[in-house]
Amino acid sequence: MDDDHGRLACFEPDGPSSSSSAVRSNLPPAVNEAGLNWSYGQLPGGQQLRVFGPLDKGVYFQGQNTSIDAYSPEGSAIFNPNARQPEILIQPAFNFGNPLHPAGSNDFSNEISVYDDIVTPAVDSVNPHFGANQEVYLENFDNYPSLRETHGYGFSMQDHSALPWTSHYEDQHPWAETMISLPHVVGNQGFPNGENGSREETEMTTVLSSLSVASQTPSPGSSRNKSEPDITSKEMFAKLVCNPPLGQATVIPPDTESVTFSVLLEVDPASQKQWQIALWHDLGGPDDEWKSADFQEVSADQEMLHVQCSTSPNKNQRRIYTLELPGKPNSQESFVRFTIKFRPDNDSPWKWARDHTSLNDGVLYYQASNFKQQELSHYLKGIDSDLSIETIAAETPDTSLWSLTAPVAPAVGDESGTSTHSLGLPFNFTRWFALVRLWIPWLAPRHGQGKFRPDKDAILASFLRHDGLHVVVLAISGVDDVLTVLKYDAEGNVTIEGKNDDEEPGISRVIIAVASTFEVANAAVMYQARRIAMAYAKSTGALEAELEAMKLADVKPEWLEGWSDGFAFCTWNSLGQDLTEDKIYAALDSLEKNDIKITNLIIDDNWQSLDNEGMNQIYRGMTEFEANKKGFPQGLAHTVSKIRKDHPSIQHIAVWHALMGYWGAIAPEGKLAKEYKTLKINGPDWTAIDPEDIMRWYNDFYSFLSSSGVDSVKTDAQFMLDQLGSAKDRRRLIRAYQDAWSIANLRHLSARAISCMSQTPQMLFHSQLPSNKPKLLVRNSDDFFPDVDSSHPWHVFCNAYNSLFTQHLNALPDWDMFQTSHPWAGFHAAARCVSGGPIYITDSPGQHDIDLIKQMTAKTPRGKTVILRPHRLGKSSQAYVGYEEQQMLKIDTYVGMSHTGISILGVFNVSQNHLSEILSLNDFPGTEKGEYVIRSHVGGKCTKPAKQSDKKISVCTELGTKGYDILSAYPILGPFEVKSGQVSVAPLGLVGKMTGAAAIVNLDTTVETNGRLRIWISLKAFGVYGIYISDLAKRSIEEEFMGLLFGKPIPLHCVKKSGTDENVLEIDIERAWNEGEKRVTWSNEVNVEFFIS
Missing domain, CATH: 2.60.40 (Immunoglobulin-like)
Incomplete structure (x- = not known):
């Protein structure tokens, strides 16, 4: 590797085959003018790859059969969609934590060149994903004959079949993939492991981290003398x-x-x-x-x-x-x-x-003292005259709100109509945040400074202005068969792109709000979007159909520990794809042996009856409703019955299936194809249930599941509908399948369903936004990848930012399963606890962290294991902080009523460096009034009481890699006049639980006539109940305290002063229960009374 860290390693196994001047003459003018260093290599079959640097100015890749135009310094590719040759993405820093471009930062201020026509390529052109080995995945591999023969010289090749889409791992997803892996590159050795493409590769972060040294400009007005002595010795500065x-x-x-x-x-x-x-x-x-x-x-x-x-x-x-x-x-x-x-x-x-x-x-x-209503042109310059703009009343205070529409051409035959309109140029801002379509099924955050240039289509964008106002733009889809996204042009204008599947002219819809906070502006656009989506559903009759299904289902809110509050286990990573009933039994027995009582079980992929055994899942279709005979010889009903008999703690059993049946839809020669009307989609590739029969198919399928004892589903691969190439198929299938599935899970499963791979805009707005039915669990991000180390901080970061949008859906965001014995287990567990969503694990049999599970869960008087979900969904507290900015990720949530409840802040180090930050009470939403103590879950200590007006530092947080903590701000109650004087208290819920505050159901404090303070609390489950007491250090437990559990005295040995905080009293109500009568009352809550004299 070149010693100059501003240059890239040379992929040059046999030396150049043409002169340097010839190579440079082929560069775009802007690259030539930059005078960049370059190197290149020639692959077998005439395939040339050229790599240009230095990285601090940008990287340019060019190949004989490729057209990849430019890279930003962070590594984000810029594409030329009009290139006549197929495009290949060689992206050394895309998704999972590479220091060059860890998650899509898009500050292109130093890029080499900008093309006027740069946009993301078509969906079926290139679809990259990165894993631990920095693997790049390509679609339509038949378009790359020269690469098909490549075995080394800078890339290793594994040859698989051409596919309509791709994913991360062949052993984790139901389709194969074509993969190019960047190898261990040292100097000019190219691929040192020989022609066979050995997988013994170095992390790309190791190869490229030394090349990502950002130069820094001096502070304004400073006069720095390079001859001045350094003061950074250990004795001088830390x-x-x-x-x-x-x-x-x-x-x-x-x-x-x-x-x-x-x-x-x-x-x-x-x-x-x-x-x-x-x-x-x-x-x-x-x-x-x-x-x-x-x-x-x-x-x-x-x-x-x-x-x-x-x-x-x-x-x-x-x-x-x-x-x-x-x-x-x-x-x-x-x-x-x-x-x-x-x-x-x-x-x-x-x-x-x-x-x-x-x-x-x-x-x-x-910010200004008074919010002033302005024209939209005050925030955006050069709005297209074709846009229709309407000022509307917002449901949020001090908010300007506009509804914009743009015409979209009709579809012609199988080709969808498209249109692009300029929304204008945002100005007087420096930071922006967007949610983009990472790929078809998933959303992901993007951040930038300067011009708005997300690397992928966005559905939401927000701009932080110099006057402290926030401009939020939302593109609405799922109405009248129109898909709308936000892009940009060369001048930095935000553009609206519409795709119309209908044969009639359509309309792209965009909502814009301006408010003094991101949360208010974001809520304003989402509320208006819900109005539009529900009005459309009512006009089509879908709303009435779902309401009727609710009546038939007699949907009831389950008492306290429902479907979403139960601790769950999923078979996916735990048991793999070769799934059998015996493996499920063994896994459940292992959990039982370790005293892990799960409430919900998810039987994931590979239980179904399929055709084409031995082929990749994408070519396999569902043949019948019954489970496959090999893994479940006595049928699904027998398996479910045995599970319920052997493990009575399991309340709900879900099974996995794809929205269209299976990954390859319906088997063309199977029972289902003979009983229901079908059609061919995407040419002759797939057989699918015809929309005319999909309602009957889903009704019969879920009737079968219900009769087999299954009461819930995980419905995956929903994005397949957006993969349909024909406009006719898209307008016939997209809404029909969504509505049939929604009505069936309401009618037969009481809405106990997990919607997965469904973050396509048409589904977000049509199925998940309207509030006319019970909330569904909806997967909030791409998968948990246990073997991809750099994916774990990005997974949590992505979910926290996606939740800025999904918090407003009629859905409970699901941050996916994880494993408790994993190196990142605590990090994931803390994130799931503050997410406000479900928690389910996928531990391999016998590999469990019991202590971690106990931090996430608690047991009720009836023996059920529940999770402690905060009342509000967790989300990033800072919209504009990018993944690569060396700042802690902060996820805020809340328990209880506004301004009287408990504010929770999860802090996570998503960087590869140790981080320190100082926090005050202002960082905890909802603490504007009153006095609070902040408690650390990890350290078990509390601050002294403080108010926001005190303007003091409350917490100094230092987190290493994989570091996290959950900080909870508890309101101080009192002071109360008791026999011994004044005392202030703060009930802490269940200490030792990550979100133990969420165990509090009800609370009441009174001073009795005898001078005792009575603290009555109702808790969701058992554990160690903690109380902050202002003068605990000088009090005697034996003489000044008394506790009752369900009206019975709590033994003295179950009460103690905390070993980590002198002001916290700990009452082990679980021990008191286990040692007592265990008498279950009509209530499933835990009632505790505590008296202070």
């Missing part, structure tokens, strides 16, 4: 953390008179230096003049909670500095930039935070 954060944009509310800055400086324990910290900012200066303001060190704050989740303890000194920055910018649309400088004493030169943290300047956006 770590600096600032709040508001560097490298991020912070919105300042309109009533704020001054901004409180806090800096945490960690230095060596032996350091005696009197450190000086200064804020360097441009507030109030003429012509953007920068000025300095000194921080003041405050006394060591013993009240601050230190949260540490890393492999080695932090022994550094922690010093805290604060300052107030008063005033506001002169212009409402201007903003304030800032950074930090520091030095150990007066005699040392100033040093800049950016040089030691790699974080750019922070930015403050100040």
Whole structure:
């Protein structure tokens, strides 16, 4: 590899076959002008691959039979869809945590060249996904004859059949894939492992991480002398953390008179230096003049909670500095930039935070005192005159809302009609966030600064303006057979692209909202979208049909521990694809042996009767309703009956199936094809149930499942409907299949269904947004991949950001299964607990982390195992923070009533570096009023009581790789006057549980006439009940406390002061129950009374 880290390794096994000048002459002009270094290699069969660098300016790939036009510095490909040759994506940093482009950051400010016609290629052209070995997957492989013969020289090849779509792993998905793996590249050796394409490869992160060194510009106004001595020795400096954060944009509310800055400086324990910290900012200066303001060190704050989740303890000194920055910018649309400088004493030169943290300047956006209604042109320039714009009343306060429509040409024959319109150019903003179609079934977040340039079609986009306002744009689909997405053009305009499957002219619909917070603007567009979707459903009769199905199903909300609250087990990763009833029995026995009582069981793929045995699943169709005889010789009903008999704790049993039957739809020669009307789709490839008969087919199928004892389903591969190539098939099948499935699961299964691979826009808006039926579980992201290490932080990050959209659907987002014995198990478990969705594991038999399972679950008086779901869905608390920005992911959720409940904040390190951040009560939504204590789940400690108005640091969080914590802010009740004086309390729910606050059902506090404080609480399940008591340290458990469980005294040995926090009393009500009579009352809740004298 070239020693210059700005260059890429040379894929050049046998040396160049043409002169360098000839190669350079073939480059686009912009690349030639950049004067970039280059290298290239020739593959067998004449296939040439050229790789150009350096990476900090962009990378250009070109091959004889390929057309890949440009890369941004982060590695995101830019495509030319008009190229006549087939396109191949060689993308060394796409999806799962590569430092070059870990999750789709799209700041293209330094790209090599920008083509006027760059957009994502057609769906059936290229579909890349990355795994641990940095594998690239291609579709329509028959288009690449020269690569079919490739065995090395920079790529290894595994030859499989051509496919209509692709996925990550052949052993995890029901179709084969064509795969090119980037090998271990050292210098100019090309592929060192020989012609056979050995899979002994190095992570691409190892090969490319040294090439991703971002250059940093000096802080504005600084005069840095390179001859100045360095002060970064261990004795001199360790770590600096600032709040508001560097490298991020912070919105300042309109009533704020001054901004409180806090800096945490960690230095060596032996350091005696009197450190000086200064804020360097441009507030109030003429012509953007920068000025300095000194921080003041405050006394060591013993009240601050230190949260540490890393492999080695932090022994550094922690010093805290604060300052107030008063005033506001002169212009409402201007903003304030800032950074930090520091030095150990007066005699040392100033040093800049950016040089030691790699974080750019922070930015403050100040909001106006009063929200003003403006014309849409105030936010977007150059709106297409063909767009019809209507101002509408928003359901959210202080919000501007517009509905826009654009004409779309009708379909002609099998070809869908399309149209593109300019929505205009957003301006006066620096950051944007979008949800894009990662590939057909899934959504994923994208972030950027500068021009709006997502690498894929977006359905939602949001822009953070300099005045602190948020502009949210939503493209609506699923109405009148029109699919609408957001793209961009060369000038940076947001464009609306419509695809119409109807033979009549159609309409693309877009909603735009402007508000002072992202959450308000986002809610406004989603509420209006629901109005449109429900009005359309009513006009087509689908609404009435579903309501009738609900009446027939007699759907009832299950009492407290329902379908979504039960702890579940799935067979997929646990038992693999060779599924049999004996394997299921053994897995359940293993769970029982380890005292793991599951409530729900999901029998995943490969139980069905299929044709074409031995072939890839994509070529196999469903033959009949009954299970396959090989794995389930006595039929599905026998298997289900035995499971229920042997494991009475299992309430619900679900089976998997594809929306169209199986991955290959219906077997053309099977029983089903003979009993129901069918049609051929995508040419002669698949046999499917005709839309005229799909309602009857689903009714019969789910009647069979119900009669077999199955009461729930996981319906996968729903995106297949969006794969249909014919406009006629699309308009006939897409809505008909959705409606038939919805009505059948309502009628036969009381809506106990998981919708999977269904984040296609037509399904999001037609089936999942309307609120006319019970909520479904809907998978919220791509799969859990246990063997892809870099996929795990991205999986959680993706789900947290997708939930910004899916929180408004009539659905419960499902963040997918995981394994408790996995290296990332705790990380996943914490994410599932704060998600507000279901929790289900897929452990291999005997491989369980019992302690982790106990942190996620609890047992009820009737012996059921339940999860503790917060009342509000978890989502990212920061819309505009990208995956690669070296910031902690924060997921907020809530338990209880607004402003009186418990605010929960999950913090996750999704980077590959140790991270530190400081948090205050302001970071916890819903804590604007009152006094709170913040408790760390991992550390078990609480802060001192605080209010938001105190403006103090509450928590210092330090997380290593794989690090996480769940912080809960509990409202302080009191003070109460009792016999011994004043006391304040905060019931903590079940401590030891990740979301133990969610165990609280009801709560009441009263001071009795005898001077005792009575705390009555109703809990969802058993565990260790914790109470924060302000003066616990000086109290006697024996003399001043008494507890009752279901009216019976709690033994003294079940009550103790916490070993991790002197103000927390722990009451082991599970032990008290197990040692007592275990008398079950009419209620399934746990009633505890506690008295303080």
